[in-house]
Amino acid sequence: MTTKQITLPVTGMTCAMCVKNVERSLKGTDGVSDVSVNLATEKATVDFDAERVSVSGLTKQLVASGYGVAAATVDLPITGMTCAMCQKNVERALTRCEGVISASVNLASEKASVSYLPGTTRRHDLVDAVEHAGYGVIDAADAHDHEDHEAIVRQAEIDRQARLVKVGAAFTIPLTILSMARHFLHQVPFLMDNFGFLTDDVWLFIFGALATPVMFLLGRQFISGGGRAMHHGHANMDVLVAMGAIAAYVYGIIVLLGIVFGFTDVVGKLDYFESTAVILTLVTLGKLLEARAKGRTSAAIKKLMSLAPKTATLLSDGKEKAIPIDEVAPGDLLLVKPGERIPVDAIVADGRSTVDESMLTGESLPVDKAAATEVYGGTINQQGRLVIEAQRVGRDTVLAQIIRLVEAAQGSKAPIQAIADRVSAYFVPLVIVLAAVTLIGWLTIGGASLPQAILNMIAVLVIACPCALGGPPPPPSLGGWGGGADAGILSRPRPARARAGALTAILLDKTGTVTQGKPAATEIVTAPNTDERALLQFSASAEASSEHPLASAVVAAAKARGLPLLPVDSFAAEPGKGVRATISGRAALIGSPRFLAENDIDISPLADDISRMQANGHTVVLLALDQSLAGAIAIGDTVKSTSAEAIQTLQARGLDVTLITGDNQQTADAIARQVGISRVMAEVLPADKAGAVVQLQAGGARVAMVGDGINDAPALAQADIGFAIGAGSDIAIEAGDVTLVRGDLSAVPAAIALSRATLRAIHQNLFWAFIYNIVLIPVAMLGGLIPMFAAAAMAFSSVFVVTNSLRLRGKRLIS
Known part of the structure; x- marks a missing residue:
């Protein structure tokens, strides 16, 4: 019995009854001998048997009782x-x-x-x-920036593995060519005629010299990794690699000693230095690819982190002071100037502006902000000066939550990967046992010499090298998705991409995915006595001096019609409302219906048109000239020309298609009607998008997510497969599995078809790997394979896998 005492900071206690409840709950836990609860300090002191209950078990018991622990x-x-x-x-x-x-x-x-x-x-x-x-x-305590320090460490690991691969290749390629030629000299007349000099014993020493740098430079990480694993009571692939390489290398050294000291009649002259070099170089190449993949995985997270400002402007006693973002506390008053990113989640205390919240909502239109409205860290203040009161800081901001969601989703495993991990946990010890059984069996029962028994043991280790099990999945992905690249479908090296073929549901982001992702003038309605040309010309002339996204849509519409801009005598923008200007001597007001109504403009003549435009999900901009209504311009996000057809194709293939957006319900419904989608999820926050994916997955669905915005990153990472629109944000592309370079939905059906073909090839290759190991490991144990033939069998397996995979490059995709 190991008795320990620990003090738990308990949250949620308000009275003496709570104290009794906490005591009763903890005392009822198996292994707890004594409990003392102090309401004043909100702490519980617990004596417990560490062998029967853990701190985690105690906290879970408290949570189950309705209380918490301040951790x-x-x-x-x-x-x-x-x-x-x-x-x-x-x-x-x-x-x-x-x-x-x-x-x-x-x-x-x-x-x-x-x-x-x-x-x-x-x-x-x-x-x-x-x-x-x-x-x-x-x-990173001494580093200027923790994330930069971490990135430096990651890059150093990539560079180290790359150097090792180059060193390994430099020695392994000539060693393998010469060694294979020597092994088959007597079987192939051509080799005997041209490489007969390789029969000299001196070449064995040259082979040993070539293998030695590989053994000690590349093999060191596997030997140390395998040693650590064995020290802590488990075996991993490093153990198998190290044992195979060491066994082959040591036997080669014994052969060289036999030549020097004259006992070649006992050990023979067959070295296996090339087996050592090939195994170590190939597996090190795998480590390099793994390190690069991890770097790409973290790229999305790093780009998300870069959205958060490093400093904030603190207002204290009327003075401005720049402070590190880590020093901002809830309740601090912060100043945010036009063009700056908002540092933390906050409430507007003073000022009026518009804020670009596309990072969160994915919507291109800015959001009006005034006193008492909420703003979010990482979003961009566009026009006005804001004083905000910090509410959520550090790990509690919405941006920090998005980062954690992406990290969690990217760290989760595909089911097949989890199965592979479990198989590896048993496979490595099993191979070690089988190799030992082979050695002992041949020495005791088979009556073989020690060299022959060692050769058979090495053959077992080589034939079971991780290349045989680890090789089958990547080549089909490289072949299939390599062909997809020609059609503008780029895939990242993540196992989940193969699951696209088994999809049952697909979530489509609205803005930038189904639609163009930028506002455009979609309809113009004029009041009596005003023509469309004048309406657009005056509106564009006034908006040309504005930085508002809606203004650029009006100006673009005028330019598309070849209308010249008129001279502007005066200009004044009112953030969140509209613009006042004097154009060619006429007083112009352009802005929202509310803005014009507040300035005593009668908008009733176009009331029906305004209501209809808004019902279609458009933003309405009105123009008044000299206090008279001139007309209305509907501005909205237009549907891409390929969206409707692509969605019909997906539905025809049995996929349940859902439109998901952070935009309002009215706008979302209007877009859904245009493209033929019946299921709509509107006003959805980033965390809720990922939650929608999880909910579908919990119901047994295989889910794809298609998106382009920062706000889509958690859902793209969480989905079984994430399709990122190539024209979208870098963060979305990093978080997704497949990037659609063409920037529209037409490539999604093609990518799914390609994935189904890739998945079939992976299954075929895995079946081959299974048969390969089931058949050849027993053959090697029975002495039917010397290590060289085992290596040749491994090479044949690789050739089969690659050939089967390259068929996918010829698969016709989208035209």
């Missing part, structure tokens, strides 16, 4: 993780720390999020636990 959270950037087993090891090490409530490790972003009790453990305790488990933690 702190820290994110630790982890280095050295290569597989799901590493992820579990880090989580296990962290959860064993005193005071840790929970630990969640994201392999994709290489971060550990730890929830712990303040005062019971410190950051360096967590770092020590991770390092003791054989991994590292990035210490």
Whole structure:
């Protein structure tokens, strides 16, 4: 029995009854011997048996009773993780720390999020636990910028693996060519005629010299990684790679010693240095590709983080002071000037402006802001000067929540990947056992010599090299999606992309995906005694000096009709309302219906037209000249010409199509009617978009998300497959699986068809890999394969996989 005492900071207690409830709840937990609760300090001191209950178990018991624990959270950037087993090891090490409530490790972003009790453990305790488990933690305390430091570390790892691959290739390619030629000299007359000199024993020493740099430069990371794994009681792929490489290399050294000391009659003259070099170089190449993939995975998150300003302007005693964003606290008054990003989530205390919230909503039209309205960190203040009162800062802002959603979604595994991880956990120890059985069996039962028994053992390790199991999925993806690139369909190297073929539902973002994503003049209605040309010319002349997106739509419409702009004598913009101007001696007012009504303009002659335009989801801009209504211009986001046909194709293939948008219900319904979509989800926030994907997935649906905005990033990452519009934001493209370069929906059906073909090829290749291992491992155990033939079989397997995959490049997609 290991008795410990811990103090839990309890939240939610308001009276003596709460104290009794907390005591009763904790005392009823198995392993708890004593509980003392203090209402004044809101703390519970618990004596418990650490072998029977954990801190996490105690906190869960409190939460189940209706109370909470005031926990702190820290994110630790982890280095050295290569597989799901590493992820579990880090989580296990962290959860064993005193005071840790929970630990969640994201392999994709290489971060550990730890929830712990303040005062019971410190950051360096967590770092020590991770390092003791054989991994590292990035210490950015002395770095100017934590994320920059982390990026530098990631890039250094990519550069290191790239250098190792170059070194490995430089030695392995000539070694493999010469060694293969030597092995088959007597079977191939051409080789004997041209490479007969390779029969000299000196070449074995040259082969050993070529293999040695590969063994000690490339093999070091696998030996150390495998050693750490074995030290902590588990086996990973590093163990298998290291054992195969070491066995082949050591046997080669024994052959060289036999030549020097004259016992070649015992060990023979067959070296397997090339097996060492090939195994290590190929697996190191895999590590390089993995490191690059992790860098691309984190790119979306880094770009999201770049949206948050580094500083804020604090108003204190009437003075302005620039402070780091980390120092902003709820209740602080901050100044936001035109063109600046809003630093944190806040309430407008003073001022009026328009704010570009496309980061959150995806909608191109700015939102009017005045006193008591809410603004969000990362959005852009456009015209007016705002004084805001900070509400949510740091990890609590909407932008921070989006970042966490993208991290969580990108770190989640596809089901097939999770299965592969579980298979690997059993496969590696099984192969080690089979190799040992082979060695012992041939020595004791088979009556073989030690060299022959070692050769058979090496053959088992080589035939089961990770290349055989890890190779099948990527080549079809490279072949199929490589062909897709010719049609403007670009895919990232993520396993989820293959699942597009099994999709049952698809969510379409509205703005920039189904529609053009920018406002345009869609309809012009004139009042009596005003012609359309004059209406548009005066409106464009007034709006030419404005920075409002609606203004650019009016100006673009005038330019499209070849109308020259008139001279403007005076101009004054009223943020969130409209513009006052004097044009060619006439007083002009242009803006919203409310703006004109506030200035005593009678808008009733066009009341029906205004209502109709608004019902169609358009924004209405009115023009008055000399206090008389001149006309109305409807401005809206127009549907792309290819959208309706692409949506019909998706529906014809049995997909449930839903339009999802942050825009209002009226506008969303209007667009949905134009393209033939019956199901609409409007006024949806970024977190809710990802939530909609999760809800469909929970019901058994395979879900695709198509989007282009920053606000779509969490949903794109969460979906089984995310299609990012190529003309959209970099963040959306980074978060998605497939980028549609053409920027419209017509490529989505083609991408799904391509994915189905790719998925078939992957299944075929996985079936081959399964048969390959089931058949050839027993053959190797029975002595039917020397390591060279095992390597040849492995090469044949790769050729089959690649050939089967390259068929996809010829698949015809969109024209």
